[in-house]
Amino acid sequence: MSLYLNIEAGEAVETSIQATGRNPDLAASLERNLILTTYREVLAAQGKFAPHLSLKVHNEIPLGMGCGSSAAALLAGVHLANHFGDLGWTPAQVMTEACLREGHPDNVAACALGGMTTSCQQGSEILTATCGLDLPWRLLLALPGASLATEKARALLPDSYSRADAVANIQRSSLLVAAFALNRPDLLHIAMRDRIHQPYRSEACPLLPRLLPLLAAADAPAGIWGAALSGAGPSVLLILDPEAPTGPVEECVRQAAEDSSLELVQTTISVPAEVTY
Ligand SMILES: Nc1ncnc2c1ncn2[C@@H]1O[C@H](COP(=O)(O)OP(=O)(O)OP(=O)(O)O)[C@@H](O)[C@H]1O
C-alpha cells in the first residue's frame, strides 16, 4: 500500500526523534523505539560503533492493524545501521536482515520492494518476486477502533488443516498472483476466498464478517472487486474498481461496519519506496 514511513536522519551530538503523522508518541522512549533499537542492535552485532542520530520521522502506517508498521520500522533501523555504520550491505542484504528480525518476510519484502510482492524464506535465504507494479486499482483500508497484536492473531490459527482446505487455498493463492500479474480483477472475487486464516480470525476481527458479505450483496454499490483481512488483521482491505465512484462504497462500508470509531483510508498499490544515502 502507498502508506509510508518517511525518515530523515543525520549524525548528532545527542540522539533525538521528532515525530509527526500517526502515533507520534513512539518518539517518547529513545530506549525502546523499534527503529533505534534495531539500528543499535545491528551495529552491535557487527562490532561497530553506533553514532548518535537525530531523526525526523513521519509515519503514515497504522500500528497494530495488519499493515506492516513493525516491518517498516525494522527495515528503517537496518538501513540506518547500514549507512551510519558503513556496513556496505546491498539492498537485498538489508531486506534479509529485517526479514530475519521480523521472523517472516511477508511485510518486510512488500515494504522494501513495493507492488504486489510474493516472498518466502528458505533457511536463512529470502526469496522474493514482485508483480502487479503500476496497477491502477484503488484500495480502501477499513481500520477498526481497537488494534490486534500479530502474535494474538497467529495464536488463533489451528495447528493443522484438512486436505480440502489446503488445496482450495493453494489454488486461490496461485490465482491471486495471476490476477495481479495479468491485471485480471475479474479473478479477485474467487482468488481472495480464504479457508486458512480468515474463518479463525473473524472472532478477533469483527469488521471481517461484516464487510465480506458486501462482495455478494445484491444491493451493494458497484466496484467492490475483493475484500480480505489486511495481514493478520484486524483491518480489512477492499480492492476497488478505480472507475467506480468511491462515495457510495464508503457509505455502504460505514453502515455495514457498525463501528463508530471506524477509519477509512484510501490508498493505492505502492511503488518502491526511495532510500537515499
Ligand atoms: N514508526 C515506528 N516507530 C517505532 N516503532 C514502531 C513503528 N511502527 C511500529 N512500531 C512498533 O511495532 C509495533 C507494532 O507491531 P505489530 O507487529 O503488533 O503490528 P503491525 O506491524 O502494525 O501489524 P502486522 O505485523 O500484523 O502487519 C508497535 O507497537 C511498535 O512497537
Ligand SMILES: N[C@@H](CCO)C(=O)O
Ligand atoms: N501474514 C501474516 C501477517 C504478517 O504480519 C499472518 O497472517 O500471520
